[in-house]
Amino acid sequence: MATTAPEMAGPVPGRFGAYGGRYVPETLMAALEELETAYAEAQADPAFHAELNDLLHNYCGRPTPLYYAKRLSEKLGGAKIYLKREDLLHTGAHKINNALGQGLLARRMGKQRIIAETGAGQHGVATATVCSLLGLECVIYMGEEDMRRQELNVYRMRLLGADVRGVAAGSATLKDAISEAMRDWVTNVRTTYYILGSALGAHPYPTMVRNFHRVISIEARQQILEREGKLPAAIVACVGGGSNAIGAFYEFLPDAEVKLIGVEAGGRGAKLGEHAARFQKDGGGVPGVLQGTYSYVLQDDAGQISLTHSVSAGLDYASVGPEHAMLHDTGRATYVSCSDADALAATVTLARTEGILPALESAHAVAEAIRLAPTMAKDEILMVNLSGRGDKDMGILAKELDLKGYK
Amino acid sequence: MAIEFRNKPGLVIYLTAGDPDLATTREIALAAIDNGADVIELGVPFSDPLADGPVIQRASERAVARGVRLVDVLALLSEIRTARPQAGLVVFSYLNPVVRMGMENFCAAAAAAGADGVLLTDMIVEEAAEYLAAMRRHGLAPVFLAAPTSPEARLKAIAANSAGFVYAISRVGITGTQQQVAGDAGELVARLRKVTELPIAVGFGISNAEHVQAVGKFADAAVVGSALVSLIEQTPPAEAAAAVGRFVAGLAAGKGA
Numbered sequence: 001m002a003t004t005a006p007e008m009a010g011p012v013p014g015r016f017g018a019y020g021g022r023y024v025p026e027t028l029m030a031a032l033e034e035l036e037t038a039y040a041e042a043q044a045d046p047a048f049h050a051e052l053n054d055l056l057h058n059y060c061g062r063p064t065p066l067y068y069a070k071r072l073s074e075k076l077g078g079a080k081i082y083l084k085r086e087d088l089l090h091t092g093a094h095k096i097n098n099a100l101g102q103g104l105l106a107r108r109m110g111k112q113r114i115i116a117e118t119g120a121g122q123h124g125v126a127t128a129t130v131c132s133l134l135g136l137e138c139v140i141y142m143g144e145e146d147m148r149r150q151e152l153n154v155y156r157m158r159l160l161g162a163d164v165r166g167v168a169a170g171s172a173t174l175k176d177a178i179s180e181a182m183r184d185w186v187t188n189v190r191t192t193y194y195i196l197g198s199a200l201g202a203h204p205y206p207t208m209v210r211n212f213h214r215v216i217s218i219e220a221r222q223q224i225l226e227r228e229g230k231l232p233a234a235i236v237a238c239v240g241g242g243s244n245a246i247g248a249f250y251e252f253l254p255d256a257e258v259k260l261i262g263v264e265a266g267g268r269g270a271k272l273g274e275h276a277a278r279f280q281k282d283g284g285g286v287p288g289v290l291q292g293t294y295s296y297v298l299q300d301d302a303g304q305i306s307l308t309h310s311v312s313a314g315l316d317y318a319s320v321g322p323e324h325a326m327l328h329d330t331g332r333a334t335y336v337s338c339s340d341a342d343a344l345a346a347t348v349t350l351a352r353t354e355g356i357l358p359a360l361e362s363a364h365a366v367a368e369a370i371r372l373a374p375t376m377a378k379d380e381i382l383m384v385n386l387s388g389r390g391d392k393d394m395g396i397l398a399k400e401l402d403l404k405g406y407k
Numbered sequence: 408m409a410i411e412f413r414n415k416p417g418l419v420i421y422l423t424a425g426d427p428d429l430a431t432t433r434e435i436a437l438a439a440i441d442n443g444a445d446v447i448e449l450g451v452p453f454s455d456p457l458a459d460g461p462v463i464q465r466a467s468e469r470a471v472a473r474g475v476r477l478v479d480v481l482a483l484l485s486e487i488r489t490a491r492p493q494a495g496l497v498v499f500s501y502l503n504p505v506v507r508m509g510m511e512n513f514c515a516a517a518a519a520a521g522a523d524g525v526l527l528t529d530m531i532v533e534e535a536a537e538y539l540a541a542m543r544r545h546g547l548a549p550v551f552l553a554a555p556t557s558p559e560a561r562l563k564a565i566a567a568n569s570a571g572f573v574y575a576i577s578r579v580g581i582t583g584t585q586q587q588v589a590g591d592a593g594e595l596v597a598r599l600r601k602v603t604e605l606p607i608a609v610g611f612g613i614s615n616a617e618h619v620q621a622v623g624k625f626a627d628a629a630v631v632g633s634a635l636v637s638l639i640e641q642t643p644p645a646e647a648a649a650a651v652g653r654f655v656a657g658l659a660a661g662k663g664a
Contacts, residue, residue, distance in 0.1 A: 023502055023529045025458040027554035027579050029561060169464060170454065179457040186458065187580040189556060289502045289529065291457065302476035303507030304454040 014203020017329060019322035022202040023289045028182075031189045036204045038109045043211075048108065052101055059133070060090040060100065062215065066223035066383075071353045072370075079233065079376035081369055083356070083386045084220050084248065093359065093388030094213060094244045095126040099195055101212035103130035106193035113137045113188065116195040117181040119146055119174035119240065120314035120361060121153025122388055123197030128162035130195075138162040141180045143172040146313045153392050171307045174240070174317045178291050198241025199321035202292030206322050213247025220383065221251045228381060234259035234372065237385040238364040239335065240276070240314045242321035244387035249333060259334070261372075262324060263364045265310030266337035272298065276308040278320045279328050279335035290319040296328070311340035311396065312360035314388075342367040344400055347390060359388035360396065410495040410523050410548060410571035412445050412606055416619060417628030418659055419572075419608050420444040421499060423466035423636055425452055425475030427644045429483050435639065436487050438652035443659025445628065446495035446572075446608075447487065448526065451480045453501040458528050460583030462633040466640065477504040477513070481520040488521030497524040497550060497571070514541040524548035524571045532564045539568060550574055553599055555591035566603035572628065573599055577611045583633050585612035588621045596626045619658050631658060 013036070014020045022032060042048040056062040065088065069081045086094035099116075106114055114136045118124030124140040131138035140157055144166040147154050157164050170176040178200075185194045199209040224232055235252060237245035239262035252258045267275035270283060278285035278296040288297035290305055298306045298318040310316040327333035338346075343360055346367035351357050358366055362385070369384045376382060390397070397403065420439045424432050436447050452470030456463060477500065484496055498517050505513045505527060517525060525547055530538060532551060542549045548571035553562055556579060566573055575596055578589035592609050599607050609622045610630030622629040635651060642650045 021534050022531060023534060024531065025528060025554070026531060026552040026561075026565070027556050027576060029531055029554070030556040030558060033558075169468075175455065179455055182457045183460075183581045189579050286507075288506050290455065292529070294506075297503065299503065299507065301507070302478075303504030304471055304476075305503070 014207060016206070016323040017326035019287070019293070019295050019325040020203060020206055021294050022292060023294065024202045024292045025186055027186050027189060031185070032202055032204070034109070039105060039204055039208050042105050042108060048104065052104055055100055056097065056215065060096050061088060063219045064088050066220055066227065069354050072350065073373065075353055076370060076373040078373040078378065079380040079382040080378070081373055082224065082232070082381060082383045084216060084383060085386055086216060086244065087356070087358065087362065087386045087389035091122070091126045091129050092391065093122040093126070094216060094247065095123040095197060096129065097215055097247070098197065098209050098212040098243060099123065099126035099130045102195040102208070103127070103134050103136065106136065106195065107134050109193065111191065111193035113139070113192045114195055115139045115141070115181050115184050115192055116197055117141045117174065117177035118197060119177065119316060120312065120359070121146065121150040121157065121392060122314065122359070124162070124164070125153050125156050125160070127195050127197070128157040128160035131162065132160050139184065140164045141167055141177040141184070143167050143174060143177045145172040146174065146177070149396055150313055150392055151395060173308070173313065175305065182291065198243040199246045199323060200241040200291065200293060200319065206293065209243050210246045210250060210323060213243050214250045216244070216247040216385065217249060217251035220248065224381065224383065230381070231255055231258050232381040232383040233376060234261055235383045235385065236261045236263060236365045236368050236372070238263045238315060238361045238387060239320060239324060240317050240361060242324045244385055246321060246323055248385035253332065260327070260332065261368060262333055262335040263368045264335055264337045265312060265315035265364060266339040267309040268340050272300070273307045274309050275337065276310045276316050276318070277337035280337050287325070293319070293322050295319050295322040295325040311343060311400065312364065314359070314361040315364060336368060338364040338367040346370055347397065348401065356386070357390035358386055359390045360393045362387045363390070410446055410497070412628050414443060414445060414659055416623030416626060417445040417606070417608065418443055418619065418655070419446040419448060419610070419628050419630040420635060420655060421448040421450055421630060421632030423450040423452055423463060423470055424480040424483055425470035425473055426466040426636070426639065427469070427647070428473065429475065429479060431644045431647055433483055433486055434648035435651045437490055438648040439655045440491045440494045442652045442656040444655055446497055448497045448499040448630070449480055449484055451477050451498065451500035451504055453504060456501065458581055460581045460633060462637045462640070463582050466636045477508055481516050484522055485520040496522050497526055498522050499526045500528070502527050502529045510537050510541045514545040514547055518545035518547055522547060524550050526550040526552070526574060528552070532568050535568060552576055553595060555579055555595050559598070562599055563602045566599065566605065569605060572606040572608050573603060574630065575599060575607050575609045575626065577609050577613065580611065582611055584614040584637070588613065588618050592622065593625045616658050
């Protein structure tokens with residue numbers, strides 16, 4: 001949407017087609033420039049990668065398995081379904097890949113105080129964990145609605161030593177937690193590192209967060225070639241901010257024969273405010289600026305950001321990572337949506353066919369796989385990025401599924 | 408119809424437009440102008456004001472809930488322009504409502520309404536090419552923020568791309584009141600003086616006559632926002648204009664609030 005002001009040399013970094021960029025209060029610009037430089041130096045330093053890879057392996061449990069879901073595949077009677085088991089990582093979701101990478105970067109930059117936002121609590125738990133591991137102070141901002149529905153993760157963060165601060169503004173969900181984290185960062189910018197939890201926000205965050213999650217597709221591509229000797233026909237991942245999806249898609253971007261499918265939260269209806277499906281036609285998502293980046297944003301025609309709804313806190317966000325906006329416009333990836341009800345049903349299906357309880361976020365991807373697999377040939381492979389496990393959702397599941405009487 | 412600081416120091420008054428309602432904001436703005444404000448920043452209420460503290464967040468939330476839109480704020484600005492042809496009027500907004508209207512459409516509408524300048528909280532100079540071109544086409548002054556954390560190269564670019572005045576942020580942080588004017592402010596203004604001849608207004612945390620006088624020792628103008636928005640919040644709407652008039656007169660005269 002903009003290029004370069006005449007007095008500033010060089011192209012604007014951090015663009016994904018028209019999307020991305022940096023739209024932040026001036027106070028943060030020096031910090032973003034410092035971060036960009038420090039990240040570039042770390043990227044070029046073999047010692048940084050050695051420490052990160054060692055911890056990803058020995059502390060987090062990478063590589064994660066690529067599991068052939070035989071019973072689910074047979075039940076659906078179509079494609080062979082493989083699950084990339086990010087749910088088996090330490091702390092229970094892919095989020096630790098990025099939290100660990102940024103935590104090491106913060107330590108390298110000499111920042112002792114860490115802040116982060118969290119929606120479902122998985123990024124907050126991952127950040128609190130990394131802060132314990134590295135001996136850093138940790139403050140987590142979380143919407144009060146999310147604290148209520150993901151209460152177990154609040155306890156986990158507090159047990160790990162984090163200061164969890166509730167945010168009551170707006171819809172008291174992820175968007176409001178990000179705003180509050182940014183207010184903290186603006187105020188304490190000289191001493192504080194902000195570990196943003198998705199491929200969102202101002203440059204360099206979308207690029208950096210994606211790079212820390214690339215390991216998902218680096219492993220998966222190698223694993224599927226070893227197992228099947230060919231690439232999957234399609235890869236499905238849920239998209240809130242889009243970090244697990246971009247990590248799962250990235251190494252397959254040049255493989256034009258691999259369909260990339262992002263699944264947004266369809267919530268409880270197509271009306272603005274009832275969903276978080278930024279890319280759905282006539283859903284209210286149009287390009288705009290929210291929280292530092294230019295991307296698709298759910299908003300009214302006056303440019304006020306709309307409220308969102310999803311049964312899964314981690315997908316309940318009005319904007320989406322700018323690289324997904326580009327992949328949407330170019331058509332390299334397609335974005336569909338899945339309702340609360342379908343995600344809940346998929347949770348039960350996966351639990352009862354494979355003995356795997358997915359996070360409600362990841363269940364959106366499972367639901368799309370359940371829809372898609374029967375339409376595919378039996379020799380085709382459908383890969384699902386199972387981004388997290390569902391233990392955190394037991395409170396919601398008990399209520400929504402009425403488990404006392406559920407059969 | 409220009410940004411001009413007649414008082415020493417000059418006084419810039421920020422108001423969240425539409426809080427408590429548009430008609431009252433109009434009366435408040437006129438009272439502020441009549442009691443010594445050189446420039447009114449008309450704040451466009453936004454659903455996600457991430458650079459603002461609790462006072463302006465609440466005002467914004469109330470105005471958004473009333474359905475106040477960017478077009479309403481421009482219509483209000485036009486009324487204030489008609490009533491007070493000499494006042495400096497600046498549209499103060501987060502970027503998204505402007506992007507939604509379209510940069511060209513927005514600048515055309517702001518100029519037609521009689522605005523002198525525009526300040527976009529989350530627009531930095533590197534991203535501003537399209538914005539600056541549209542602002543130039545319509546003869547509007549872009550006001551950029553300078554922060555205590557901005558290095559010299561950024562201050563130069565901010566100064567080179569600003570017109571009317573440069574807004575120097577007194578301290579790192581969000582909007583809101585504080586006890587004293589931060590030590591950061593004097594240093595930032597001194598650094599800006601080296602790169603610009605434009606007037607420099609200092610804002611964030613300037614909430615009483617003593618602060619205004621303190622800022623006057625090193626800057627050309629003081630911006631008062633949260634203190635007034637808070638006063639408006641605490642005053643019945645019918646009395647708000649008179650209360651703001653007295654408050655601004657106190658700021659302008661340095662007699663205490």
